[in-house]
Amino acid sequence: MNLVTFSGPPSSGKTSVILKTIKALKDRGLKIGVVKFDALSTDDDILYEKAGVPVRKGLSGALCPDHYFVSNIEEVVEWGKGEGLDLLITESAGLCNRCSPYIKDIKAICVLDNLSGINTPKKIGPMLKMADIAIITKGDIVSQAEREVFASRVNMVNPGAVVMHVNGLNGQGAFELSTLLYEKEEKIESLKGKKLRFSMPAALCSYCLGETRIGESYQMGNVRKIDMKGKDQK
Amino acid sequence: MKNGKRLKTRKISELLELYPFLTNFFEDNLIDIEGKADLTINELLNTIDEDELEDKALDVEKLLSSISEYIDQMIEFLGEDDSNGVEKLTILPGRDKSGETEKFDPIEISKSEIISIVGPTGSGKSRLLADIEWTAQEDTPTLRKILINDKLPDKKWRFSSSNKLVAQLSQNMNFVMDLTVREFLELHAKSRMVEEEESVIEKIIYEANKLAGEKFDPDTPVTSLSGGQSRALMIADTAILSSSPIVLIDEIENAGIDRKKALRLLVGEEKIVLMATHDPLLALMGNKRIVINNGGIKKLIITSDQEKDILSGLEKMDSIVQKMRKKLRYGESLSLEDLMKENENA
Structure with missing residues (x-):
């Protein structure tokens, strides 16, 4: 079984891109399954089911979605093997720009959209910088110039990544992406012992444990203060 | 390094x-x-x-x-300078949706050439364009093969972010950045690392204003441009500043923009222009047209002399319509006499 991790900001078009790509992969006779990670709620599992794709979903609820992802990825791989999949895709929304869900030696794909603004690439951390492939969506509604500028900004923060344009609505580019996702010789048996590409965002303070009151005396643990001084006061 | x-x-x-x-x-x-x-x-x-x-x-x-x-x-x-140029693009036959081999001689397209692509919705126009963009090597569903300058294409056309083969223009595209025309062009020029940024920007604004029905000021926000002005700016910018040697035009409406000049600008900048359109005014401007059906290229038609005559007839009709449009824009009334006179002049 092959394993590919998709990640990207909310509403960037991950599910649409994956669905269109799966269509191209199925034409090659491959069996694909998806595990969708989200925070509070998702109906994307219904979309996958409709497309005849075996799917499971995991909601992180009150936990950091990244931490939830890495604590469950082994079980996810077990499920995929049990289903007899050729390719297992995990999809997780990068809900904060510090998300870092990628695993060493496991193909990592970041989905971004042209509408998110040209400063977005530099604002996103490991989720983009550590990806193998960066997919840019929604190119059909912006100008050629904006597509070129956005792609050059993506390239600047991750020069090693393959940058591709995929249209999640009409599927343009999805076949091309599908050719990069599956390698016959690759066999993932278990993730035990593998490592994350980058450490995940950290927090361990009183608010993690359910504190709701505001005020210094309630703040314990890993707490950091904002610098309110202007440049001239430094 | x-x-x-x-x-x-x-x-x-x-x-x-x-x-x-x-x-x-x-x-x-x-x-x-x-x-x-x-x-x-x-x-x-x-x-x-x-x-x-x-x-x-x-x-x-x-x-x-x-x-x-x-x-x-x-x-x-x-x-990279001219060695990066695409002098010639060649499409070799593959198969259609039913698996039938396509029966056409290799289609050769040179730079500064305009090719129309016609066929009903769902006939496979998008796939053909995707084959070109991906420089297919018998590894797409159509099994077609694309050559560039008579050779197997460099991998960079597939994977490098600064070397995309095809630039696209369509009616649905909009500017979404909150910048003025000048700031917008500066940003694009910077990302392309052009020398003589100022003169390139001036040239784009000048050319765009030649295409647009109504002129615009460089300090206008791009999002405030009219439909025609936006289209004009996109075309001029793509012609002059885009890195892609091939431009795909997916239908441009005939409102507020001089399409003939637009195509002339693109081919003048040595682009290969592909147009997916059924508008006779556009389609007949191509020297050739590729006919697609059931996922396959059915034939290649060379625009005949008769068709060229038809095109000039259509252009005359179109110019009458454009004149009427202009009159309406400036608050004038139209009269039958005007129409007769225009007809005679045309």
């Missing part, structure tokens, strides 16, 4: 002098180089303490490899 070892011991000031584009690179990668010009890359990265690395989510090893990769890419990109 081919000399990765030396990179680490190079001073920042030296590197910036050699590769000015690194200033943006450091900024976008959240690395502060102010006052650190005398440090080597290694020393610079060592000045970032563990907390800062963690906070900015930086990885020193990854950064080093990114810097060297980026320098390599930019050197290659900046060194």
Whole structure:
């Protein structure tokens, strides 16, 4: 079984891109399954089911979605093997720009959209910088110039990544992406012992444990203060 | 970078002098180089303490490899001149949706040529364009093969972000950035690292204004341009500033823009122009048209002399319509007499 991790900001078009790509992969006779990670709620599992794709979903609820992802990825791989999949895709929304869900030696794909603004690439951390492939969506509604500028900004923060344009609505580019996702010789048996590409965002303070009151005396643990001084006061 | 070892011991000031584009690179990668010009890359990265690395989510090893990769890419990109040009594009037959072999002689398209692509919705126009963009090598569902300058295409056309083969223009595209025309063009020019930025920008604005029905000011926000003005700016910008040697036009409406001049501008900048359109005014401007059905190329039609005559007849009719449009725009009334007179003049 092959394993590919998709990640990207909310509403960037991950599910649409994956669905269109799966269509191209199925034409090659491959069996694909998806595990969708989200925070509070998702109906994307219904979309996958409709497309005849075996799917499971995991909601992180009150936990950091990244931490939830890495604590469950082994079980996810077990499920995929049990289903007899050729390719297992995990999809997780990068809900904060510090998300870092990628695993060493496991193909990592970041989905971004042209509408998110040209400063977005530099604002996103490991989720983009550590990806193998960066997919840019929604190119059909912006100008050629904006597509070129956005792609050059993506390239600047991750020069090693393959940058591709995929249209999640009409599927343009999805076949091309599908050719990069599956390698016959690759066999993932278990993730035990593998490592994350980058450490995940950290927090361990009183608010993690359910504190709701505001005020210094309630703040314990890993707490950091904002610098309110202007440049001239430094 | 081919000399990765030396990179680490190079001073920042030296590197910036050699590769000015690194200033943006450091900024976008959240690395502060102010006052650190005398440090080597290694020393610079060592000045970032563990907390800062963690906070900015930086990885020193990854950064080093990114810097060297980026320098390599930019050197290659900046060194490219005409050798990067696409003189000729060749499409070799594959098969249609039923698996039938396509029966056409290799289609050769040279730069500055306009080719129309016709066929009903769902007939496979998009797939053909995708085959071209991906430089298909019998590895797409159509099994077609694309040659560039009579040779197997370089891999960069598939994977490099600065070397996309096809630029696209369509009626549905809009500007979404909150910038003025000038700022917008500056941004695009910077991302393409053009020299003589000012004159390139002036040229684009000049050409766009020639195409647009109504002129616009460089200080207008791009999002406030009319439909015709936006289209004109997109075309002029794509013709002059886009890196892609092929331009795909997916239907442009005949409102507020001189399409004939637009095509002339594109081919004048040595682009190959592909048009997916059924508008006779556009389709007949191509020297050839590719007919697609059931996922396959059915034939290649050379625009006949008779068709060219028809085109000039249609253009006359079109110019009458455009004149009427202009009159309405400026609050005039139309009369039958006008129509007769225009008809005679045409």
